Amino acid sequence: MAWFVLIVSGVLETVWAAALEASRSFSRPRPTVLFVVALVLSMGGLAYALRSLPLGTGYAVWVGIGAAGAAVYGMVALGEPVTAARIVCLTLIVAGVAGLKLLH
Template sequence: MSWIYLLIAGLLEVVWAWSMKQSAGFTRLGPTAITLVAMIASFWLLALAMRTLPLGTAYTIWTGIGAVGAFVVGVTVLGEPLTALRMVAVVLIVSGLVLMKLATPH
């Protein structure tokens, strides 16, 4: 169950990153509210996952899901550039996440 909590927490990190961008520096109420609710839920689920997962694993996976997810949203929704170097960076992040998962004791 901890891995499910962690996955949802990571996806919520993407939500709050995107809504923070949409809040225009916390000047728009709707996106600001979404940011705060998603942040709280993301941290709460991360804390639940950390009950049984090692700190290094949980935090690395959480931030990795957020980083890759924010990159995907930036490219697909916000029209940010998709360059070869940025793709290599994402592949390296995902590779690190897979290795961290494989290296975590069951």
């Protein structure tokens, strides 16, 4: 259960990062509310998962999912450049997260 909650929390990290960008420095109410809700749920899920997972593993997986998700969102939805180097780096992040899960 902790791994499932951790993965959902990582996805919520991507949501709050995207909402933060969309809020335009908290000047738009709906993205600002989404940011706050996603942030609270993401942190709460991380806290729950860390009850049974080691801090280093849990935090690295959470950040990895959020960072990779935000980068992919930026490329797909915001028109950020899609380059071979970025894809390789994202692949390495995903491989590291998967490795932490498999080696736990």
